[in-house]
Amino acid sequence: MKVNTYLNFDGNAEEAFNFYKTVFGGDFIANMKMGDAPDADKLSEEEKSRTMHISLPLSNDTILMASDIVPSMGHSLKKGNNSYISIHPESKEEADRLFNGLSKGGEIEMPMADQFWGDYFGSFVDKFGIHWMVNYNPQS
Known part of the structure; x- marks a missing residue:
């Protein structure tokens, strides 16, 4: 079994992952934007530029993954110490x-x-x- 951590951000997932990449090294294996999704024309320009999915391998068995929330879809981010x-x-x-x-x-x-x-x-x-x-x- 593999366990991968998935994080949510409020518009700065790519910035965070670029920072994490400076520490862990490696290359992204995915970096997709909300604007690439079906029905993206219903999103604002700001939401189109948000990250739909980004992933960075940390080792052969571990991948750190994330996405940005989409406020117009009712998403909200609550930062906390629950993970x-x-x-x-x-x-x-x-x-x-x-x-x-x-x-x-x-x-x-x-x-x-x-x-x-x-x-x-x-x-x-x-x-x-x-x-x-x-x-x-x-x-x-």
């Missing part, structure tokens, strides 16, 4: 690189530190309101 993206790098150095890169311009909840359960862990909210956990387990 985190939990990433598990393969080294302490990679954990620090990801944490420092993704948290830039955001709000750190717990700085990276050795934890009582034996892992090296930190959490933050990035500048787009997405909650992240970085967890390195030296025994894995």
Whole structure:
């Protein structure tokens, strides 16, 4: 089974994913606009430019995906802490690189530190309101 995180944004999905791409690297495997969808002529020009689907591979088994909401279709975005993206790098150095890169311009909840359960862990909210956990387990 694969688990992929899907995020919703309010008009800045592509901006967020361009930022994430600077940290993770790689290339988008999809980047479609609302204007490419059937009946797009019913959308405003602003909504046509919103992201219908964007995806960025983070590893062979994990893909980060997202779209923008469409207000004229009754969508609204409620940012909250009900979901985190939990990433598990393969080294302490990679954990620090990801944490420092993704948290830039955001709000750190717990700085990276050795934890009582034996892992090296930190959490933050990035500048787009997405909650992240970085967890390195030296025994894995």
